[in-house]
Amino acid sequence: MxxxxxxxxxxxxxxxxxxxxxxxxxxxxxxxxxxxxxxxxxxxxxxxxxxxxxxxxxxxxxxxxxxxxxxxxxxxxxxxxxxxxxxxxxxxxxxxxxxxxxxxxxxxxxxxxxxxxxxxxxxxxxxxxxxxxxxxxxxxxxxxxxxxxxxxxxxxxxxxxxxxxxxxxxxxxxxxxxxxxxxxxxxxxxxxxxxxxYLGSLFLTLTMVPMLLAFSWAGSKYDWGSGTILLLFGGAMVALILFIFTELKxxxxxxxxxxxxxxxxxxxxxxxxxxxxxxxxxxxxxxxxxxxxxxxxxxxxxxxxxxxxxxxxxxxxxxxxxxxxxxxxxxxxxxxxxxxxxxxxxxxxxxxxxxxxxxxxxxxxxxxxxxxxxxxxxxxxxxxxxxxxxxxxxxxxxxxxxxxxxxxxxxxxxxxxxxxxxKMTADKNAADGLQVIPAADATLLKELNDPQILLDPGKLEQMRSRLSEGGQPMFDQLVMFMRxxxxxxxxxxxxxxxxxxxxxxxxxxxxxxxxLRTSQKRPASTEPDESGPKRLAHE
Incomplete structure (x- = not known):
């Protein structure tokens, strides 16, 4: 074009x-x-x-x-x-x-x-x-x-x-x-x-999917050394070898x-x-x-x-x-x-x-x-x-x-x-503080164990308004700790x-x-390229 x-x-x-x-x-x-x-x-x-x-x-x-x-x-x-x-x-x-x-x-x-x-x-x-x-x-x-x-x-x-x-x-x-x-x-x-x-496409897909699944799950859903993660990496490696072999043929x-x-x-x-x-x-x-x-x-x-x-x-x-x-x-x-x-x-x-x-x-x-x-x-x-x-x-x-x-x-x-x-488990002050406030406040404050709550300021304010005056300072302390x-x-x-x-x-x-070339055609080069040695010999 x-x-x-x-x-x-x-x-x-x-x-x-x-x-x-x-x-x-x-x-x-x-x-x-x-x-x-x-x-x-x-x-x-x-x-x-x-x-x-x-x-x-x-x-x-x-x-x-x-x-x-x-x-x-x-x-x-x-x-x-x-x-x-x-x-x-x-x-x-x-x-x-x-x-x-x-x-x-x-x-x-x-x-x-x-x-x-x-x-x-x-x-x-x-x-x-x-x-x-x-x-x-x-x-x-x-x-x-x-x-x-x-x-x-x-x-x-x-x-x-x-x-x-x-x-x-x-x-x-x-x-x-x-x-x-x-x-x-x-x-x-x-x-x-x-x-x-088709075969190369299949093996490429079978390489990428388990590899990316392994990286996604390792350290969160499974331990890095778990059998599932090792199996996924192993499967990806086998598929990669088959892919390379196929692409060469x-x-x-x-x-x-x-x-x-x-x-x-x-x-x-x-x-x-x-x-x-x-x-x-x-x-x-x-x-x-x-x-x-x-x-x-x-x-x-x-x-x-x-x-x-x-x-x-x-x-x-x-x-x-x-x-x-x-x-x-x-x-x-x-x-x-x-x-x-x-x-x-x-x-x-x-x-x-x-x-x-x-x-x-x-x-x-x-x-x-x-x-x-x-x-x-x-x-x-x-x-x-x-x-x-x-x-x-x-x-x-x-x-x-x-x-x-x-x-x-x-x-x-x-x-x-x-x-x-x-970082959240290293500090025990928040847990100790729950013992000196009303039980109803303590139950509500336990919802702050999930950092996800920090992403909704409106919900945080709503939770704070439901606490007693004695529980609100503890709420502020916990929120700051989580942040x-x-x-x-x-x-x-x-x-x-x-x-x-x-x-x-x-x-x-x-x-x-x-x-940078000023036309589409790529001139011959000493740098090995996608054309291979045979192509370069007659370019």
């Missing part, structure tokens, strides 16, 4: 960005609203699963659709993705318990993976690597805008109306995006000589192993994996601090997180333009990961005494780093491979970032849970994110910086 005129390309990109915005808005609107939704539905122990199942199902479709869209074209898959996302979003709003919400979020994830994979691949179809810098920055900025307005709107909805509208409010926008893609996106012919790698592998001979492809994906772990940790757990520790309402929580997303939008747009203008990109990745790591490190020092201004400054630093680094790793992967592998390369970049987010959130959830329990415990646990989570991002910064140093 590179031969199309600029006006046609711009029209197509408007349709693609509309589809991506629909998925992104529905994803980000949940972040500040979810603590309150969980409080209504119950099941705090499954909180991370609402995120994990989305990333699990989107990871599977991301990598599978990457290869399929290389064969059949992007259009059918982006349309299918929007359709699945519409159905999943509607069903999420009908959930009666946490189990239903998790199931329907899985359907959302199937659609979301298709949309994101095909959207970024479409940029590669339309533009040369040098031009992609601008559009990748714009798309990342669009995602940032959704992160700007989504959380604020989500908080407002759960504060002022029924939570179901969190999932329904953008459904009309989804229908608009669907018809824009249907009429604006050009149809491409199926590539001849390509076959679908089949004609059209779903994820060609020779791509990993390209050091740019490999290192960029590993760095993207670490960035995803740090990014999702910050996005997921900041509302916990703002609502649970600071006692802020869900709607105001969205306003407080807004500066982080705004700084991310500005950084993405500016760095995208500079990348296209200068052809340089590695410096943005290095400075971005370092800046985001510094922001996460500053977040780890926050406590119950931290002011709103300090929180905003720390989040702006984190957002600037994220905006600079996020678009780069997809761009480096696309620039390093041949056009015929564009979908696979792009989807692999999305996959590694999503896997990083899934595993990172699971590990951080374990850290949060263990640290919180440790300090939650703050300490979240500090451990943010510090873990900072360490992960510093590791990403170190890894980024090893990405070989090659010039």
């Amino acid at each position: 590179e031969h199309l005129d600029s006006r046609k390309k711009t029209t197509i990109m408007i349709a693609v960005i509309a589809a991506m915005l629909f998925a992104a808005l529905n994803q980000t609107i949940v972040s500040t609203a979810l603590p309150r939704i969980i409080e209504r539905l119950g099941g705090m122990e499954y909180y991370s699963w609402v995120f994990t199942v989305y990333m699990l199902t989107s990871s599977i479709t991301t990598i599978l659709v990457g290869k399929l869209s290389d064969i059949y074209g992007r259009k059918p898959f982006i349309l299918t993705g929007i359709g699945l996302f519409l159905v999943g979003s509607f069903l999420c709003g009908t959930s009666h318990d946490i189990v239903q919400l998790i199931m329907y979020r899985g359907i959302q994830g199937l659609g979301g993976g298709m949309i994101m994979s095909t959207a970024f691949s479409a940029v590669g179809d339309l533009f040369s690597p040098r031009e992609r810098g601008r559009w990748t920055g714009i798309m990342s900025g669009a995602f940032g805008l959704s992160s700007l307005f989504g959380p604020t709107l989500g908080g407002y909805i759960v504060d002022h109306t029924e939570w179901h509208w969190v999932f329904w409010v953008f459904l009309p926008f989804g229908f608009i995006a669907f018809f824009m893609i249907l009429f604006m996106f050009p149809k491409t012919e199926r590539k001849t000589g390509e076959t679908v790698d 089949v004609k059209s592998p779903v994820l060609p192993m020779h791509l990993f001979r390209n050091s740019i492809f490999t290192v960029s994906n590993l760095a993207g994996f670490l960035l995803g772990a740090g990014m999702f940790g910050a996005i997921m757990y900041m509302p916990w601090f703002i609502q649970g520790v600071m006692g802020t309402s869900a709607s105001l929580s969205g306003f407080i997180t807004m500066p982080m997303m705004l700084s991310m939008v500005v950084a993405s747009a500016v760095c995208g333009q500079l990348t296209t203008k200068t052809g340089k990109y590695k410096g943005f990745a290095l400075f971005g990961t370092l800046t985001m790591g510094a922001g996460m490190y500053l977040l780890s020092f926050m406590s119950t005494d931290t002011t709103t201004f300090t929180v905003i400054i720390n989040m702006i630093i984190t957002g600037l780093g994220l905006g600079m680094a996020m678009p780069v790793f997809t761009l480096t992967v696309q620039n390093a491979v041949d056009t015929k592998m564009l979908g696979v390369a792009t989807s692999s970049s999305q996959l590694f970032r999503t896997l990083g987010g899934t595993i990172g959130v699971s590990v951080m959830s374990t850290i949060l849970s263990h640290t919180l329990i440790s 300090e415990a939650l703050s300490g646990a979240l500090s451990s989570v943010f510090l873990t994110g900072a360490v992960i991002l510093i590791a990403g910064f170190i890894l980024t140093w090893f990405i070989k910086a090659i010039p």
